[in-house]
Amino acid sequence: MDERARVERVDAVVVGSGFGGSVAAYRMAEAGRTTVLLERGRPYPPGSFARNPHEMGRAFWEPKDELFGLFDVKSFRKLEAIVSSGLGGGSLIYANVLLRKDERWFVQDSPLPGGGYEHWPIGRADLEPHYDAVERMLTPTPSPYPDLPKAKALREAAEALGLEVSHPPLAVSFAPTPDGKPGMKQVIPPPDYGNLHRATRLTCRLCGECDIGCNEGAKNTLDHTYLSAAAHHGADLRPNCEVAGITPLRGGGYAVTYVEYGDPLQDGGPRTRRPRKIHTDRLFLAAGALGTTTLLLRNRLNLPGLSRALGTRFCGNGDLLTFAMGARTDTASGAMRLIDGSQGPVITTTVRVPDALDGDPRGERGYYVQEAGFPEFANWLIETTQVTSSMQRAATVAREILLHRWRGHNESTVSAEVARLVGQGRLGSSSLPLLGMGRDIADGRVILTDGEIDVDWSTSTSMRYFSAVRETMRALSSQLNAEFHDNPLWWTRRVVTVHPLGGAPMGRSPYDGLVDAHGEVFGHPGLFVVDGAAMPGPVGPNPALTIAANADRIVERVLQGPSGGPRASDTDEDAAGPAPAGLLDGDSVEFTEQMKGFLALGETDPMTGYSRARLLNHRFSFELTITVPDVERFLADEDHPGTAAGAVRCELLGGRLPVERGWFNLFVGTAEVATREMCYRLWFRDLAGAPATLYGFKTVRNDPGFDLWRDTSTLYVTLLKGHVPPGGEGDVLGAGMLRILPRDFARQLTTFRADGRSPVRSLRQFGTHFARTLLDTYGPVRKEDR
């Protein structure tokens, strides 16, 4: 059966089931489009969320350690990030707050430190109808219990300071129906579209466990709402499916490759991993800010011409976690004030501090401060300030994170380490974690190092913003007669974010955005980014509602477009290369060669590519073992062929990438008089498995001046799409130049080895051929000839 007949093809594939993905899948399915949603995590029906220490210890996402749980904890240079992995994405562990982005905070052309601008190509008016649509589905409502001790404590403290305070809309069912009477543990009747879990949901019982998954089913999470509605309209939801590769198809559309994780074995053994492929006309990326950016970075070879904005405009939405510890009713009596952070939904109250854009005379960036009830995921951080054993566990984790960094490892997922740390701590009943977020500075950059993502972002440029947030939190603590505590990570100027944003930002053009104002990737029709990655800056308040509304807006426009759209009609198979040449059995010679330089994607001229890549610090190098398998034949054949094995290194493409097949030709004659070339052709794959060919040549010709060293040490390289066989041509993906440094050349001379019946003779023959060709080219005889 041919490839086209075998590969499944649909109208829409959605990657990820968070706020962007669920909305996109629902809208496409509701409009009658065949839709497949691929989600790496598993479904979590009510009652299935981890609670005891053993379950909590396995509730992390790190498949290489056989962890397939809910929390994905990432550690970067100056930032930790917590995201979710499960059917429903971040909604499974979020705190239910649905706020709209402040109208004046959609900035335009706002300069960023280090260059560039934060620019929102959309405004609040563009999102307004879509905010309405999302709210109709998620039915947020303020907590009907405004006088819970923690809600009252924060409200009173804020009011005493003259701050704007309110009880924000929460996507929680406090009553069986949106306009019904609140009551705890009442059965919620299923909506018309049913419920994909087919499990009973109960109204909120105020247990404060929203951030570790609601076992009652009281949260109006995406699985109970959008995803159930999408399934009702025929969407095929596929949990346990992690997407790895994206390839454009020649006839339009995209091939998506993914791994399907099998069911866990009874004995806890490794889960199976089945490779899968699907073709789609439209591809909606919604793997979260970090997930989508990783996918695009790893697939940039497959997606030529991606804007240089890829990876930019990253920020953690200004998240800052601090603690008001040991509140007292008044300082004189010293009596403890009951705050009971574990009663109620995790967040019930929000303080809003205005921005200079709102006309605030302080002239600062605006922010929100909310209480973060518990038990909640960051509980272990709080414990570290109080409990010795937790302190030791936290110290161990901190040490491991720092060691990873110090050794230069870029293993960004530290879920396994954190899994060991989580304990059963309880906060005192008079303490309150405070969560700040706001209009941070989006000057972070997501990059690939050794195939893993890293985030180049630090608190330094945002320090003024963070200082202002801390001052407000300190003042609130003081109003509560509580001690203000930073979280321990702040001591090293690191922050924990639960709101990572950016990496594939919207923009006006490819110069300032990866996607246009309608979420479509510049240069790649039919490929959309519909999640937090598309945000070109901080949202300010909790971002989920804005992400969902933006997805609704993007898909609405897709649906208004031509209904047919391009069809995925071609195969994405590589052109088959020639069969590997068998080694000959004569005397062989080999040596190792290392060349380093710069290569820019999107360039076709090696010199231009080199200059640009140098500016951007886009390095490229290889280390190869060149083998001449049969010296006699090598000398007799005018192409003087050898093989090349080893690896290339290119951070843009995923770090160290093994060469699958390599050709080498020493001093091949060319059409030009007295000019020879040394040629290299290397087949390899980028991290996402996309095939590529590096073709390089050194020109050996006697030009005026002493150019022997320059000629023999300079390799002009072109990166081609696919595995292009010798003599073949391919689409050019990039170009640049590599050099051998004198030090590396000296080392190369020590690597010459020969094997066979008379190795010394072979070495001499090879060396003589090398020297004679150079002498012919550059020596006096050749010059006289001319």
Ligand SMILES: Cc1cc2nc3c(=O)[nH]c(=O)nc-3n(C[C@H](O)[C@H](O)[C@H](O)COP(=O)(O)OP(=O)(O)OC[C@H]3O[C@@H](n4cnc5c(N)ncnc54)[C@H](O)[C@@H]3O)c2cc1C
């Ligand atoms: C503890 C906590 C509390 C929060 N509270 C709030 C709040 O109260 N209000 C608010 O607005 N926001 C809150 N947030 C933030 C909110 O959850 C996120 O902003 C939101 O979920 C982001 O939506 P998204 O669509 O961009 O991505 P996500 O919701 O993160 O969804 C991405 C999905 O893609 C999946 N995925 C990733 N890679 C792949 C892949 N390669 N293949 C297949 N699937 C993949 C992931 O498993 C995940 O399910 C909170 C977050 C946390 C962690």
Ligand code: SF4
């Ligand atoms: S407080 Fe408890 S019951 Fe209510 S939404 Fe949160 S986790 Fe569910």
